[in-house]
Amino acid sequence: EAGVAQSPRYKIIEKRQSVAFWCNPISGHATLYWYQQILGQGPKLLIQFQNNGVVDDSQLPKDRFSAERLKGVDSTLKIQPAKLEDSAVYLCASSLATTRTDTQYFGPGTRLTVL
Amino acid sequence: AQTVTQSQPEMSVQEAETVTLSCTYDTSESDYYLFWYKQPPSRQMILVIRQEAYKQQNATENRFSVNFQKAAKSFSLKISDSQLGDAAMYFCAFLGGSEKLVFGKGTKLTVNP
Numbered sequence: 001e002a003g004v005a006q007s008p009r010y011k012i013i014e015k016r017q018s019v020a021f022w023c024n025p026i027s028g029h030a031t032l033y034w035y036q037q038i039l040g041q042g043p044k045l046l047i048q049f050q051n052n053g054v055v056d057d058s059q060l061p062k063d064r065f066s067a068e069r070l071k072g073v074d075s076t077l078k079i080q081p082a083k084l085e086d087s088a089v090y091l092c093a094s095s096l097a098t099t100r101t102d103t104q105y106f107g108p109g110t111r112l113t114v115l
Numbered sequence: 116a117q118t119v120t121q122s123q124p125e126m127s128v129q130e131a132e133t134v135t136l137s138c139t140y141d142t143s144e145s146d147y148y149l150f151w152y153k154q155p156p157s158r159q160m161i162l163v164i165r166q167e168a169y170k171q172q173n174a175t176e177n178r179f180s181v182n183f184q185k186a187a188k189s190f191s192l193k194i195s196d197s198q199l200g201d202a203a204m205y206f207c208a209f210l211g212g213s214e215k216l217v218f219g220k221g222t223k224l225t226v227n228p
Contacts, residue, residue, distance in 0.1 A: 004159075041218075041220050041221075042119070042208070042218025042219050042221055043160075043206075043216075043218050045215050045216065055214075056214075056215060091160065101148050101165075103162050103165075104216065106160040106161070108158065
């Protein structure tokens with residue numbers, strides 16, 4: 001079974017530039033999560049989708065971050081414009097979501113460096 | 116809001132020995148779940164073990180076991196017969212009624228040959 005795929009794996013941009021990350025969840029997984037993991041910290045949930053609807057985006061900085069999950073499969077996370085403090089690893093995870101305790105499977109992450 | 120505290124930023128263990136990683140959490144909820152995740156260098160985060168708060172029996176998965184003390188809000192991970200492949204960051208996580216995983220800051224485990 002293929003795991004959660006993310007691209008790119010690494011991205012370096014200048015502050016105020018825009019960047020987009022892509023995630024392809026495990027086939028059949030209804031729930032998709034985007035996390036931000038700053039160096040030295042645990043992951044923090046940015047947004048959660050159930051199929052193509054947003055369940056929770058309370059910790060998403062909506063003035064600069066946006067995310068979508070068209071057709072309930074792939075998802076993109078965008079930052080526009082980027083700030084220095086956005087440097088982090090962005091993790092995508094998915095779960096079957098038949099119950100709230102379904103195991104979340106994580107992708108390899110995208111490491112973003114903002115200069 | 117729930118908080119998860121991992122008081123050991125780094126730990127080391129000799130191969131084949133046993134190590135215990137600590138985790139405490141703060142919540143007023145009675146129904147919740149606790150997890151330990153492993154994040155090897157430059158690799159995916161994977162679930163190691165989970166514990167339902169309503170279960171008194173401590174969870175075990177092969178060489179991994181937990182010591183769940185609900186009253187003390189403590190959830191430690193014991194790794195027996197440590198192997199080189201156990202070297203990683205280990206994150207403790209809490210899942211309550213918000214249905215949002217809350218992670219600790221992690222413990223970096225080094226396994227010495």
